[in-house]
Amino acid sequence: MPSDSPQLPYANPELRRMLWLLSGLTALFVVIWLAPALYAVQGLASYLPVHMFAETFSIVVAMLVFGVAWNAYSVERPGNIIILACALFAVALIDFAHTLSFKGMPDFITPSSPEKAINLWLSARLVAALALLAVALRPWRPLADPRSRYWLLAGTLAVAIAVSWLGVVHPEVWPRTFIAGRGLTPFKIGAEYAIVAILLVPVVLFYRQARQPQTYDAASLFAATVITILSELSFTLYSDVADIFNLLGHIYKIVAYFFIYRAVASVREPFQRLDAEFAENRRIARELRTVSLYTRSLIEASLDPLVTINAAGKITDVNHATEQVTGRSRAELIGTDFSDYFTVPDKARSGYQQVFLKGAVTDYPLALRHRDGHVTDVLYNASVYCDETGEVLGVFAAARDITERKKAEENLLALKNELEVRVAERTAQLAAANQELEAFSYSVSHDLRTPLRAIDGFSGILLEDYAGKLDDEGKRLLNVVRDNTVRMGQLIDDILKFSRAGRLELSYSEIDMEELARSVYEELRSSITGREVPVEIEHLPPAMGDRAMMRQVFANLLSNAIKFTRTKEDARVKVAGSVAGNEAIYLVQDNGVGFDMQYVGKLFGVFQRLHGVAEFEGTGIGLAIVKRVVTRHGGRVWAEGKVGEGATIYFALPVKEKEHG
Amino acid sequence: MDEAVEEVEILLVEDNPTDAELAIRALKKCNLANRLVWVKDGAEALDFIFAAGAYAGRSVRNGPKVILLDLRLPKVDGMEVLRRVKGDERTRTIPVVVLTSSKEDRDVAESYRLGVNSYISKPVEFDEFAKTVAELGLYWLLVNRPPVAPR
Numbered sequence: 001m002p003s004d005s006p007q008l009p010y011a012n013p014e015l016r017r018m019l020w021l022l023s024g025l026t027a028l029f030v031v032i033w034l035a036p037a038l039y040a041v042q043g044l045a046s047y048l049p050v051h052m053f054a055e056t057f058s059i060v061v062a063m064l065v066f067g068v069a070w071n072a073y074s075v076e077r078p079g080n081i082i083i084l085a086c087a088l089f090a091v092a093l094i095d096f097a098h099t100l101s102f103k104g105m106p107d108f109i110t111p112s113s114p115e116k117a118i119n120l121w122l123s124a125r126l127v128a129a130l131a132l133l134a135v136a137l138r139p140w141r142p143l144a145d146p147r148s149r150y151w152l153l154a155g156t157l158a159v160a161i162a163v164s165w166l167g168v169v170h171p172e173v174w175p176r177t178f179i180a181g182r183g184l185t186p187f188k189i190g191a192e193y194a195i196v197a198i199l200l201v202p203v204v205l206f207y208r209q210a211r212q213p214q215t216y217d218a219a220s221l222f223a224a225t226v227i228t229i230l231s232e233l234s235f236t237l238y239s240d241v242a243d244i245f246n247l248l249g250h251i252y253k254i255v256a257y258f259f260i261y262r263a264v265a266s267v268r269e270p271f272q273r274l275d276a277e278f279a280e281n282r283r284i285a286r287e288l289r290t291v292s293l294y295t296r297s298l299i300e301a302s303l304d305p306l307v308t309i310n311a312a313g314k315i316t317d318v319n320h321a322t323e324q325v326t327g328r329s330r331a332e333l334i335g336t337d338f339s340d341y342f343t344v345p346d347k348a349r350s351g352y353q354q355v356f357l358k359g360a361v362t363d364y365p366l367a368l369r370h371r372d373g374h375v376t377d378v379l380y381n382a383s384v385y386c387d388e389t390g391e392v393l394g395v396f397a398a399a400r401d402i403t404e405r406k407k408a409e410e411n412l413l414a415l416k417n418e419l420e421v422r423v424a425e426r427t428a429q430l431a432a433a434n435q436e437l438e439a440f441s442y443s444v445s446h447d448l449r450t451p452l453r454a455i456d457g458f459s460g461i462l463l464e465d466y467a468g469k470l471d472d473e474g475k476r477l478l479n480v481v482r483d484n485t486v487r488m489g490q491l492i493d494d495i496l497k498f499s500r501a502g503r504l505e506l507s508y509s510e511i512d513m514e515e516l517a518r519s520v521y522e523e524l525r526s527s528i529t530g531r532e533v534p535v536e537i538e539h540l541p542p543a544m545g546d547r548a549m550m551r552q553v554f555a556n557l558l559s560n561a562i563k564f565t566r567t568k569e570d571a572r573v574k575v576a577g578s579v580a581g582n583e584a585i586y587l588v589q590d591n592g593v594g595f596d597m598q599y600v601g602k603l604f605g606v607f608q609r610l611h612g613v614a615e616f617e618g619t620g621i622g623l624a625i626v627k628r629v630v631t632r633h634g635g636r637v638w639a640e641g642k643v644g645e646g647a648t649i650y651f652a653l654p655v656k657e658k659e660h661g
Numbered sequence: 662m663d664e665a666v667e668e669v670e671i672l673l674v675e676d677n678p679t680d681a682e683l684a685i686r687a688l689k690k691c692n693l694a695n696r697l698v699w700v701k702d703g704a705e706a707l708d709f710i711f712a713a714g715a716y717a718g719r720s721v722r723n724g725p726k727v728i729l730l731d732l733r734l735p736k737v738d739g740m741e742v743l744r745r746v747k748g749d750e751r752t753r754t755i756p757v758v759v760l761t762s763s764k765e766d767r768d769v770a771e772s773y774r775l776g777v778n779s780y781i782s783k784p785v786e787f788d789e790f791a792k793t794v795a796e797l798g799l800y801w802l803l804v805n806r807p808p809v810a811p812r
Binding site for chain 2: 442446447449450451452453454456457458459460461482485486488489493496
């Protein structure tokens with residue numbers, strides 16, 4: 001017992017039970033040995049049938065060991081089992097020869113005798129002992145070459161046959177083992193002790209093996225070996241082949257064989273493995289069922305009709321959505337032709353043929369027909385599914401109901417068409433309106449001027465040709481007429497200017513705003529009579545815009561500034577600009593009469609004036625044109641002012657890439 | 662009459678009698694209206710220039726020294742008259758002055774494209790108008806030197 005072993009001696013409950021049993025059997029042996037009263041059994045008249053029975057039983061058990069071990073063999077099982085099996089086959093054969101040679105049996109080739117039986121017996125015991133030794137020494141491993149088990153069997157059978165032949169045919173060549181009247185010879189007893197000595201090795205080995213959990217029944221082998229030793233010891237003690245020790249030896253032998261049978265038959269490892277495999281299989285099966293249920297519920301939960309079809313185009317599976325869209329039950333659908341349920345079966349067929357050909361199709365348009373005749377527009381997405389080896393098993397197809405989408409698309413299309421018609425109508429209306437406007441302004445520019453000129457002209461002629469006949473009041477009145485015609489002419493001009501500012505197409509270019517402002521100022525300067533207005537033009541950021549229109553903006557703003565500073569002694573006008581974010585902001589500031597901020601909303605209106613005509617001339621179109629031009633450029637205008645202190649007009653233009661050339 | 666017609670110096674094409682009267686008055690003041698013919702529409706103007714219809718007795722080669730042409734005219738408009746005058750070898754050299762109320766850029770551009778010699782926008786103020794007409798009469802009849810027409 002190795003002291004360094006962490007295992008307790010009796011950790012294996014099986015071994016503990018064996019030890020109890022072996023203690024019992026040993027005790028029995030000792031009792032029989034020490035109790036002379038039992039010698040009464042000696043010389044049993046009917047021992048022969050008892051021996052026959054005992055031997056036959058042991059032969060049967062030995063053959064069972066062989067049969068079970070040999071037939072249960074598989075390559076992964078330990079070779080030790082086969083060694084034991086073959087050895088026990090040989091032992092059974094030799095024991096059979098021994099039984100036939102037993103004293104009192106009829107002649108078998110040579111007359112039967114105790115010595116002949118003992119020779120064969122000893123041979124059998126030796127074979128068994130050597131086999132146990134071999135099994136105890138050999139690691140429990142499979143045979144290196146599974147076919148070697150046939151050689152093993154052939155070898156052991158040859159030994160068995162040779163021994164049996166020698167024992168039965170040539171009993172004279174064997175050493176003396178029994179002398180009638182004298183009993184067992186020292187050789188026989190020596191041989192038995194030698195066998196016991198051999199067996200002591202496997203006893204120790206098996207015991208040590210049994211202390212650890214093993215895949216084989218080491219405890220049973222340990223028991224079998226110990227019991228065999230008891231059996232051998234029994235045979236050293238008898239003086240007559242029919243006495244109590246002989247019987248005890250046979251019984252022990254049967255018990256020992258039984259344990260060998262147990263060890264061989266209960267080699268648990270493959271069964272344990274099988275058990276584990278079964279358990280694993282059951283677990284996998286359970287898992288598979290769960291997975292299958294899960295996928296099934298996924299399939300059934302899908303609102304899209306799903307279907308699988310085989311290569312022949314027959315339906316193999318459907319989900320609930322398919323049942324609903326076709327109006328047919330699963331049982332009705334499975335096995336029928338997939339293409340039957342479409343408005344154009346040929347198209348459906350060519351669809352799944354494409355899937356087999358290409359592996360998949362997407363958004364394949366089809367229309368499913370319900371049993372009641374109504375049709376559902378669908379888009380099919382399908383792909384083949386394969387087994388593990390990649391063999392195509394069928395097609396999995398999912399349909400998407402696009403009825404709603406189609407309806408929406410149709411609605412959208414209808415709306416779009418309607419919109420287009422409306423846009424076309426509106427455009428035509430606009431074009432017509434524009435044309436009308438153009439015609440209108442053209443005729444304004446021509447036809448309104450002519451009568452004005454006539455009024456002015458003839459008033460002038462009147463003043464010229466009839467000066468003598470008119471008194472001063474008459475002349476004043478005629479001059480009022482003429483002044484108003486001039487003003488009317490100006491109004492017409494301004495209306496046309498304003499209309500042109502909105503009508504003309506913008507021609508974008510990069511404008512040096514500073515240069516433009518200076519040039520406008522220079523132009524205006526020459527028209528100012530009688531006073532000098534200092535206009536300070538700071539650096540202005542450039543802008544993208546229509547140069548002619550932008551010139552108009554500066555012209556209007558600067559002339560306003562000059563006009564409204566007329567009443568100031570030290571009139572000052574400033575033009576400035578800066579870039580803020582994506583806007584270029586410009587301002588024209590004056591220290592003139594200014595305006596009341598509560599009228600700021602009117603400032604940019606058409607013909608809106610904040611001063612009397614007598615005070616400051618003008619039609620009130622200037623800022624309206626500024627606003628229109630700036631707005632058309634995508635910009636904005638605003639103003640700040642205070643009565644008597646001046647006004648600042650701002651306009652902002654978007655900073656654009658130079659894209660319109 | 663024939664003699665007078667032969668010596669026509671100004672052809673005034675104007676449908677509006679008041680404008681015509683004002684123009685004639687202005688030219689009279691400078692003694693330029695003596696050899697002036699006033700026609701009231703484009704068709705009559707073309708008849709006069711190309712010696713057709715009522716003016717069949719005239720010779721095309723004996724054209725006016727200057728044509729004062731309004732654009733808005735009944736029957737044949739001023740642009741068409743301009744196109745015909747400038748499109749004909751015989752009349753191309755006659756100076757044409759468009760005298761109109763229109764300040765439309767497209768009218769100006771179109772007139773020059775057709776070969777107008779001058780484009781005058783009629784001022785609303787009579788004084789201005791009179792001054793303008795007088796100036797252009799003086800210019801084209803007295804200052805400007807036309808090519809010598811082979812007769």
